[in-house]
Amino acid sequence: AQKVTQAQTEISVVEKEDVTLDCVYETRDTTYYLFWYKQPPSGELVFLIRRNSFDEQNEISGRYSWNFQKSTSSFNFTITASQVVDSAVYFCALSRTGSARQLTFGSGTQLTVLP
Amino acid sequence: NAGVTQTPKFQVLKTGQSMTLQCAQDMNHEYMSWYRQDPGMGLRLIHYSVGAGITDQGEVPNGYNVSRSTTEDFPLRLLSAAPSQTSVYFCASSYTGLAANNEQFFGPGTRLTVL
Numbered sequence: 001a002q003k004v005t006q007a008q009t010e011i012s013v014v015e016k017e018d019v020t021l022d023c024v025y026e027t028r029d030t031t032y033y034l035f036w037y038k039q040p041p042s043g044e045l046v047f048l049i050r051r052n053s054f055d056e057q058n059e060i061s062g063r064y065s066w067n068f069q070k071s072t073s074s075f076n077f078t079i080t081a082s083q084v085v086d087s088a089v090y091f092c093a094l095s096r097t098g099s100a101r102q103l104t105f106g107s108g109t110q111l112t113v114l115p
Numbered sequence: 116n117a118g119v120t121q122t123p124k125f126q127v128l129k130t131g132q133s134m135t136l137q138c139a140q141d142m143n144h145e146y147m148s149w150y151r152q153d154p155g156m157g158l159r160l161i162h163y164s165v166g167a168g169i170t171d172q173g174e175v176p177n178g179y180n181v182s183r184s185t186t187e188d189f190p191l192r193l194l195s196a197a198p199s200q201t202s203v204y205f206c207a208s209s210y211t212g213l214a215a216n217n218e219q220f221f222g223p224g225t226r227l228t229v230l
Contacts, residue, residue: 009155045205045221091157101146101209101219102173105157 002027004094006106013082014114021077021109023092029053034068034075035093035103045091051075082113116141121206121222128196128229136191136225138206144220145211147189151175151202152224158205164189165211196229203227 003026013019025034036048049059051068059066063080079086092106122137140147148163150173160173164183178200180192189208193200206222 004157006157043203043226044223047218047221050218093158101211102148102160102163103150103158103207103219105150105159107155107157 004106119222144208
């Protein structure tokens with residue numbers, strides 16, 4: 001069975017602060033994919049990043065960065081110099097490889113960035 | 116391309132009523148799936164399909180039926196709605212080839228309330 005845990009239910013920061021969203025996962029598969037999605041107040045799901053389990057390199061995209069550590073089964077997401085527009089619910093998700101594409105989601109972290 | 120479309124956007128039902136949530140994609144994706152999103156629980160998989168004529172159950176299939184007669188459409192049917200089915204429903208699709216990298220495309224969601 002697969003499981004994704006996002007222990008932080010809600011986080012509140014002041015604009016320009018850095019914030020890290022934690023994600024811990026469980027799987028018996030040796031190959032898998034990890035994802036982060038953003039859900040703004042409008043409700044749609046916005047894809048942020050996908051990481052293959054073979055690729056443990058950290059990734060940076062503008063103010064966003066991701067730290068994948070297979071040894072601790074973690075895939076954490078950091079927003080640098082947060083902005084009010086970053087306020088959203090963020091979901092971490094895990095999927096198996098192969099023809100099945102089922103995503104197992106964490107419960108989400110509500111991030112509020114205050115001006 | 117319209118991507119993944121869902122209709123209706125909002126729906127209110129009375130207990131015991133039936134309805135079909137529509138999902139369509141124009142990307143020729145083999146894989147399609149339905150998720151429900153409940154507060155504090157992330158998204159959970161209801162049913163999925165790896166191609167026309169093939170469907171299977173996800174984590175929370177009870178109370179829902181699906182069929183896949185074409186590649187483009189994957190409707191979700193509630194035969195007798197219950198208040199516990201009040202939720203936001205997301206449809207998703209993706210390729211299933213090895214090079215697809217499991218990226219899933221989500222529809223905008225349907226907010227369903229059962230009274």
